[in-house]
Amino acid sequence: MAALSKARRVVVKIGSALLVDRAAGHLRAEWLEGLCDDVARLRARGVNVVLVSSGSIALGRGTLDLPQGALTLEQSQAAAAVGQIRLAGAYQAALAARGLTAAQVLLTLEDSADRRRYLNTRATLEQLLRLGAVPIVNENDTVATDEIRYGDNDRLAAQVAVTAGADQLILLSDVDGFYSGNPGLDAAARRFDRVDAITPEIEAMAGDPLSGLSKGGMKTKLMAARAAMAAGCDMAITQGDVLRPIAALEAGANATWFTAQGTPQQRRKAWIGAMKPKGRLVIDAGAQRAIHGGSSLLPAGVTGVSGAFRRGDAIEIIGEAGETLGLGLTRYDAADAGRIKGLRSDVIEDVLGYPARAALIHRDDMAF
Template sequence: MTPAIARARRLVVKIGSALLVDRATGLRADWLRGLAEDVAAMKARKADVVLVSSGSIALGRAVLGLPDGALTLEQSQAAAAVGQIRLARAYEEVLAPHGITTAQILVTLEDTEDRRRYLNSRATLQTLLGLGAVPIVNENDTVATDEIRFGDNDRLAAQIAVTVGADQLVLLSDVDGFYSANPKQDATARRFDLIEDITPEIEAMAGDPVSGLSKGGMKTKLLAARTAVRGGCSMAITEGSVLRPLRALEDGAPCTWFLAQGDPQVARKRWIAAMKEKGMIRIDAGAEAALRQGRSLLPAGVVAVSGSFGRGDPVAILGAGGDALGKGLARYTAAEAQAIAGRRSAEIEAVLGYPGRAALVHRDDMVL
């Protein structure tokens, strides 16, 4: 079945700088207010929404009076530092009248590649969504250098979609979908309404960014689609300059949907199951029963810990009889887990000397 934005349970929307900022006039306030109406409509349907937004450098360079053309790394980071404040304030001002609380999340590529940082980011985002807030996510351009950059917010948006378990991702772009060739150069180019499998033929149509033949950044969008669909998230590319872009998509605006490969939760469980464990946690009969009921693993139910693992590392979970129950991502190091084994969650701070998370392995990070 072709995805429909009206059915989204958790939606991530990527917004490019060109949609948000006009170089001559600055922030496109009317467009941003229209987007806020779309977000409010999605929230009214009980859908969670995350916005991945560019625009901080574009806003900041104007304020600082930086010249047109390429900026040095230091100039870009200075512009981002100034512009990010204005970007966050702009979103807060348009969403607040709808009763929507906004939050700012700044990340780098390292934050998603390092498991400890990944789990921290995931926990923060999940908590914000659970509280009804709309996170505004952007790359942390003030500190990111080339070796720790996503490089584009298409890839960042796909990674965020997988991190929060979104079922739909929408890339608001300057093109209305994925074409067989560059439609500006080839009158016979056709747009795909639905792509169920990213084949080598589809990849070839995206062009080669190294040679400069990429069609409007389509290569990066295809990389984003691959990440999203493997994580159980369908992705749409659609033209975003209209005043109500999400409503336009819902009303049938031209687009290309990339079909998800399964459910976000199933995809995440499959990812965890494929990891090689770095330690073992043995639990008692009560904790085993709780896990089978879909609950998290608390320190109180742990009877033994072995191996050498850090926060975010995969660990095997054994039942009271020593049989393998499953696998999960630890929220504590091996040493910390040994120290709090058998303790109630309220005792963790007293034992470790600092506060910690209630669960040793959260149910969302566990597969049985």
């Protein structure tokens, strides 16, 4: 498997059982410090890092002295509201001690299901990473109900990896990889070092959750792996309850790597290229040269707009001679695109009356 050192953008998922002492309900501060040492080490060599962290409900229930066992929805949301402050504060302090800036991002399933919210999330994560921050992502348990929940942070982590364009996703688990059976019950169960495809046989081997705090079992981890691999992102399952789990993984700790075919960029381009266009933009020769040189498409180079499209829809990019150059995801709806075509980026806000994005289609959202 390709070394973690080759990754340029990594998402790390941390479960409640690793972060919170189950019996006492307290934060495992020493473990968190070790994790942040690993994050600082990755950042020092230029790797972007996003943490997807559970723990808010587990921390909050102890503070509120809620009973053990299943909580009502209202109790869970109250615990999350209290615990999220503690969780964010702990990450902020530990990362700041290492010269890093923490950012909190709370999501629900609606934020990935709705195209506009998905694009907003993607843009925010991209900007945070460009500015050197470490986003700490969690499900927004204070408002999420069953209809808008991911339900587990394995799948949330996979969605964040896809949204952020990560090339590797690491699930820190209470087991050291994916096994042919439950290693706690089956002495003959064998661990896979590498999985290149999730076959029906692999799916049949998945077990159920073993941890009292974590909701995610191997079935949800396979779902996460499927989503990550489809987006060109490799995924690892490895033991998380050591003090430096990422350093241990780099040093050769047991793990199962689910290998993707292609890079996140290649898979994203293929996904865009397969979409049905909802409209058209005609561009001039200067804009055509610019986008083929790797630049974003700015409104100044657009000479025509047609179709009924919304922000985030795929639209065709047409050259002066009428030839189709490719597809792209638009950052403006049809009405606003028509209003700003041919204009310099510095006057868009005056025309639209709200802070605007410089590019009509970003270079990362084009497929030729």
